[in-house]
Amino acid sequence: MDPHAIATMLETIEREGIELHSLLIWSRNALVSETYWLPFTADRLHMMHSVTKSFTSMAVGLAVGDGLLEIDDAVLKFFPEHRAITQSPRLERMRVRHLLTMTSGHAQGISGGAWRRLRTSWVADFLAQPMAHEPGEVFVYDSAASYMLSAIVQKVTGRPIHDYLAERIFTPMNMSDDMRWDLSPEGINSGGNGLRCRTSDLLKLGILHLQGGIWNDKVLLSPDWVEMAVSAQIRDVVLGVFTGEAYLGPDEAGEGIPAVRREGYGFQWWRGPYESYSANGLFGQYCIVLPEQQTVVAFTAGIADDDRRVHELIFEILRPALGAVPIESPAVHPERRPARFKIQPGPETADAAPGCWHGQYSMEANQQQVQGIRLAVGSARQSIEFTLVDHRGTHVVEAGFGHWVEGITTISGARLHHSYEPDGGLRVLACARWIEGDDGWMCLEMDWLFIETAFRDTVRCWLKGGVLRVEREVNVNSAERVLPPLKGSAVDPASPEGNAAP
Template sequence: MRRLRRSTLGWKVLLAVLTATPAAAGIAQVPPPAAFVVPADMQVLFWPAERRERDLRRMAELIPHARIAPSPAPRPLPAGEPLDLDPSAFMEAERVAGLLVIHRGQVRLERYGLGLTAADVWDSFSITKSLTSTLVGAALAEGAIRSTDDRVTDYLPELAGGAYDGVSVDDVLTMRSGARWDEDYTSATSDVARFYLTPPPAETDATVAYLRALPRAHPPGQHWNYNTGETNLIGVLVARATGRPLSAYLKEKIWDPAGMESPAFWMLDAQGREAGGCCVSATLRDWGRVGLMALERGAVPGGAIATPAWFETATAQRIDFPDSDRGYGSQWWTRGEGARFEAAGIFGQLIHVDPAKDLVVVVLAAWPTATGRARSEARLAMIDRIRAAVD
């Protein structure tokens, strides 16, 4: 399998006040506002640290989300032998709201901070990308998507005539479309800054309308560029192929069979559609169940979510980063040349999966900055401590 080297790295997210779609079974959505307005105080990247610590647990109260009901058959998470490890200093220094360690199917450590409780949800930011990837696997398993070798225009023909001509579903999943995209959140003129602020033409999906206007910067499949808009595009493609809103499909294909015990909330865009690239809010324990789903290659108690081969492909290292043990797969990050893999979001969110150790580690946090090398290294050091402690 051909690998590519990283060209740029952007871990960013977009948030806006958004409208809603009609409710589906098990899904509740807020009424749409009278007008679509993005209040200045909802620019999460620029909130003071204390507000993130307070409000990342209540995003569904602040902006429209779809509510995903709990599974009718919650998966038990039995307690195991407590780890001989005190994470208190790490949690305080790194502003950690939740730390969960599941080893061999048992909870070995579960701690909360910043006032979070086991009943509270926390925003995941780009952890959601890995859920959207899994929904592609589910759509493949049921035949709604025929192959990731298909062209995205096979499912979204209105993209024809632009940078997405000749781009495969796999190219988009691995962020190698070649379309020019600027993920710079420090610039008001970047694509990610303007993405949700550009009104779409009538009867046109907002994501498709914006992305079909992008120019091509590289041939498809040859250049990696982190692009939240393209994960939103994957979400549009899954919804179109399955005929289901993403929140309904998430409930059917992941939330119910994986045995989630609490509701989740998925941020909606200006047209009332779920943002495939961001912002599912869920409890710490349910994020642990997401990690178990990936660890078990989708063979969860409630039935197979996708094929084991899909998970092997999605979590394999497809992109190599020079001078790093990190890589990228299909909306999953990898470590150790793919021996371990992660779902990750800004401000410190992480699900770390170590198949060799039968281990899932979840970190929910409110870092003072969206990203940071020192904080990433501190978190990795804690994960290494945990990996040593479970031996």
């Protein structure tokens, strides 16, 4: 292939400030390019969001191949305990095929962000949803349909689909043995989202399907299933507007935003241009397969769902170069590009700290139920410790001046993070800097990079005369991206010994 295409892609990504975390390109049995933007690295797990659906599709394919179910089985066949929920004749006619193709008959699709707050049965909630259409008639994107597929496979195998896939797919393909997958209140893998894996695992998902289910000369997944899964089972595909809670039907308006027509949909796989197919995840996880070029591209990022710049680079710059003889042009000079790409921490400004910056602050009543905030010298080199107390408990983030400090924090963030707020916390890298504002205000600005997700928060603590004002926003989200500001007053002024910068 012509290597200038990859050079052009990387240079464009850097120049335009596209927030990529990783980019892997595999073509004709070779890994031709592997790039990570530090602190994201090859061994980091990453939340996959709806890319997870294509993994769930594999589990269904295995179960079909094992004779445990058929795609034309009735959905209710697997849940006799829930038959009393509804007497809808349409529900009686819903088949596994309809779940696979997102044509369940529901008027709207349930988002994983909505269900993560639901502590009762997700199966019961799905079966109780009103059915506006006959199953098979209308495409409505629905993470709940993928969950039902996970629940069905667990019913017929007796174990979660993560364990089923680990034995049959993940282990033979040497995928990450520390891969994690969220569970519902019913103990079922979430199906439509919630998988954490490495970018190399995502790449292998595409390679396995490009190779018709064959890996190292062994058939891991039925070639017939693979062909059905990646083919356009549904051609009239309109992706309705996403409200943050649900995907609207194709005919529903969404605040003036039009629905988007797509090339087609298979069994939890999207069809794309140039006969491509892909596994897609909200906020920028993609596995794109180009069969004609025998190529797979996998990348993770923190970008809006409508940001198609990376796709344009893949289809318009990379694709024509695959299989091409290198063009006559000036030689590529790697030394002109960074040896390693980085998401840079802010400048080191510890010496710019104002006097009496640290202490305890009592916060005024607020919707976020934050009661108090404490600023203190951190335990790491040149760092600051931010402590927040709210209705969920006490949460700490430590940020370095001019460098990242890594830790795990339970800090509340569901409103900004697509409802992700695990009790065990999230891994975070944080950096800080002091910025001088107007009228005597000083700002402690922090970046919180949640390294296993697409989310990066910017937090600003404005200080003046014992008053603290806190602002928080996120790079991407399915709903609001800025929280209402918090305001508080000092209750524990800093001692003279603590006035020095950390």
